[in-house]
Amino acid sequence: MIEGALEAAMAFFPRGTTQYLVGGVMVAAGIAVIYLGTAIIPGNSTFLETTLSYVSKVSRFNRPSYLASRDWRVVFALSIVAGAALWGLVLDPGPFVTRVQPWRLFGGGVLVGIGTRIGKGCTAGHGVCGLGSASVTSLVNVVLFVGVAIVTATVVAALGVTP
Amino acid sequence: MSRGADASDGSTDRHPLFLPLVVLGGLIQGFGLAYSGMARPEVVLDFLQFDDLGLILVMGGAAVVSGITFFVATTFLDRAPLTGDRYTRRMRSMDRNVAIGGVVFGVGWGVSGICPGAAYASLGIGNLPILWGIAGMFIGAYLQGYWRSRIRTDAAASVTADD
Numbered sequence: 001m002i003e004g005a006l007e008a009a010m011a012f013f014p015r016g017t018t019q020y021l022v023g024g025v026m027v028a029a030g031i032a033v034i035y036l037g038t039a040i041i042p043g044n045s046t047f048l049e050t051t052l053s054y055v056s057k058v059s060r061f062n063r064p065s066y067l068a069s070r071d072w073r074v075v076f077a078l079s080i081v082a083g084a085a086l087w088g089l090v091l092d093p094g095p096f097v098t099r100v101q102p103w104r105l106f107g108g109g110v111l112v113g114i115g116t117r118i119g120k121g122c123t124a125g126h127g128v129c130g131l132g133s134a135s136v137t138s139l140v141n142v143v144l145f146v147g148v149a150i151v152t153a154t155v156v157a158a159l160g161v162t163p
Numbered sequence: 164m165s166r167g168a169d170a171s172d173g174s175t176d177r178h179p180l181f182l183p184l185v186v187l188g189g190l191i192q193g194f195g196l197a198y199s200g201m202a203r204p205e206v207v208l209d210f211l212q213f214d215d216l217g218l219i220l221v222m223g224g225a226a227v228v229s230g231i232t233f234f235v236a237t238t239f240l241d242r243a244p245l246t247g248d249r250y251t252r253r254m255r256s257m258d259r260n261v262a263i264g265g266v267v268f269g270v271g272w273g274v275s276g277i278c279p280g281a282a283y284a285s286l287g288i289g290n291l292p293i294l295w296g297i298a299g300m301f302i303g304a305y306l307q308g309y310w311r312s313r314i315r316t317d318a319a320a321s322v323t324a325d326d
Contacts, residue, residue, distance in 0.1 A: 017217065020220035023199020024199060024221035025224055026198065027192050027221065028228035028232065029192075030194075030195060031192065032229070035250075039243035049304050052305055056305065058312045059312045060308040061308050076186075077189070079188070080190075082193060083189060083191060083192060083196075083197070084196055084197035084286070085197075086194055086197075087197040087288070095288060095290070096202070096285075096290050098292055100292075102292055104275050105275050105295040106296065108272065109277060109295065109298065109303065110271065110302050111267050112272060112277065112300050114307045115269070115270070116279060117264070118260050118307055119260060119261050119268055123272075123281070128222060129229055131229075140257065141262070144265030145265040145268045149269040149272040150211050150212075150213075152272075154273075
């Protein structure tokens with residue numbers, strides 16, 4: 001009975017589960033290292049706005065809190081690139097190139113940029129740190145973006161766009 | 164990035180281990196994002212179409228571990244060693260923008276399969292087309308910042324000049 005249920009559940013994980021659990025714990029470990037040392041909860045989408053302050057005079061990007069954190073946020077983002085390269089290019093060599101079409105990456109990216117900044121966070125800020133803080137605000141945001149994304153991806157696929 | 168620039172930006176002098184810790188945290192998180200497969204838009208899009216639910220394990224696992232980290236730090240620890248700041252949870256006020264942002268982000272995520280942190284990691288695994296997505300995110304973040312700075316200026320101006 002239990003074995004049957006487990007087998008049925010595994011049908012939803014055709015690539016297995018290990019890499020997801022290990023990867024998720026590492027994402028949290030990276031956040032924890034910075035948090036325990038500095039009490040800063042490092043999200044990933046604030047970087048977009050703070051970095052724009054280097055090239056734009058728009059007042060929103062030049063708030064004191066943004067100017068004070070923009071350098072370490074650049075360092076953080078570059079370190080994420082480097083950490084990913086350590087796995088993707090060194091330990092598991094062979095670069096990955098997505099087959100998702102450029103217009104999807106670009107158009108979706110624009111909406112991600114707008115939405116994460118209006119909504120005060122992204123998958124890391126709301127999805128990991130906010131949910132980990134039992135924040136109702138983050139729960140509302142996550143339920144909305146996951147639900148809307150499921151509908152959107154389903155519609156895009158139904159329209160025959162692959163990938 | 165000099166200390167002088169930091170001081171003029173309003174931040175206090177940083178502990179010498181501040182940036183190294185940010186690098187370490189970024190490396191771990193980037194490695195985890197790549198290892199988990201989240202740096203591949205295809206894996207995210209598979210989740211959104213219920214073909215592979217692995218993303219739940221990544222985000223859920225990371226949220227649980229972050230929740231434990233936040234609980235331990237806010238309950239048993241006093242101040243962060245490198246900044247002297249108190250540990251807090253990630254709380255954001257609830258307003259209409261949280262919902263609007265979540266919906267816009269959801270459409271973008273569903274179209275592209277990318278979110279900010281995973282996109283940085285995607286560059287690290289050699290996925291050059293992700294630059295379309297990262298460029299889109301910066302443009303989106305710029306558009307919302309420009310627009311929000313405008314409406315704030317307009318609101319201030321309308322007090323004195325009514326045009």
